[in-house]
Amino acid sequence: MDPVSQGLLGTSLSGAFAQKKEIRFASFCGFIGGIAPDIDILIRSDSNPLLFIEYHRHFTHSLAFVPFGGLIVSFFLYLIFFRKKKFKTIFFFTTLGFLSHGFLDSCTSYGTSLFWPFSETRISWNIISIIDPIYTFILLFFFILSFLLKSSHLIKLGLCLSFLYLGFGLNKHIQVEKLISKIAEARGHKIERLLLNPTIGNVILWRSVYQFNKDYYVDAVYMPLFGKPKVKKGTKVKVINKETVFPEILNDSLQRNDIRKFSFFSQDFIYLHPDFKYLIADLRYGTLPHDDKSLWGIKINPAENDKHVTFRNLRNFNNNHYQRFWEMLKGNLTK
Secondary structure, eight states, X not given: OOHHHHHHHHHHHHHHTSOGGGHHHHHHHXXXXXXXXXXXXXXXXXXXXXXXXXXXXXXXXXXXXXXXXHHHHHHHHHHHTOTTSOHHHHHHHHHHHHHHHHHHHHTSSSOBOTTTTTOOOOBOOOSSOSOOHHHHHHHHHHHHHHHHHTOHHHHHHHHHHHHHHHHHHHHHHHHHHHXXXXXXXXXTOXXXXXXXXXXXXXXXXXXXXXXXXXXXXXXXXXXXXXXXXXXXXXXXXXXXXXXXXSTTSOTTSHHHHHHHHHHHHTTTOEEEOTTSTTEEXXXXXXXXXXXXXXXXXXXXXXXXXXXXXXXXXOOOOOHHHHHHHHHHHTTOOOO
């Protein structure tokens, strides 16, 4: 999730365990611990374009790494800021913040290696977007109050409300899943795989992608707090196999291995982008909830098996996209 929300959750969790006189100190340690796991964004390579997606939200986000990460960050905090504080106290509050990071990222759809090294599975509970201003505001509002008044009760209240909001997202996920199951059944489809993502900044407008036979079906779902849900039928795209797509690419080549890595990152929801030749894209995300215009993909060059693929950022938002998204967010799915 975004670093502000990560830091605020770390702050809130640490502050909830602090005494009144320690609120500000604990909050600072929790904030630094809460954002620290994203140091993995520095793992990049000009010669290997996919290294950053392979290691972002990887070992630094795992539960097993929490005590080590907390220890490293605490050491720097002790040296730079808190020489007069007990190290074990710094470690306690910092590690609480560090612990919160992997949990919150797992609530999104991006995928987090929460159980590394015991499992490489990327956990994604898909109950909140990577940016959600309501969730962030809840944490920020009660943190400011608790910081000014030095009250752990207020920060605990904000923490509880933030978890209630995550529960609200979970409830919406369950409702959307039931609705899509009924829609697929009405279409004569048996869902083989299903992905449901809340769209950016909210938990009422969702992107649904399910597989039936050799096709993916993409739909937008509006699931309001009150009133009837709405569905906009989207696009249909062909399922591709990471082992057989572009058969001219050798099985043991760099490009074939890169396709496998990108497919793993995309939870195997990959397809051939309709607007670009030799481009495999991630169907989990789209410019709009119901379209097949992915936000990123990899460019293949079948003539150069021993060279890495090229990672392509496909974000191409314009005013029409923003206006259309806003209308859909208000429940107008007919245009």
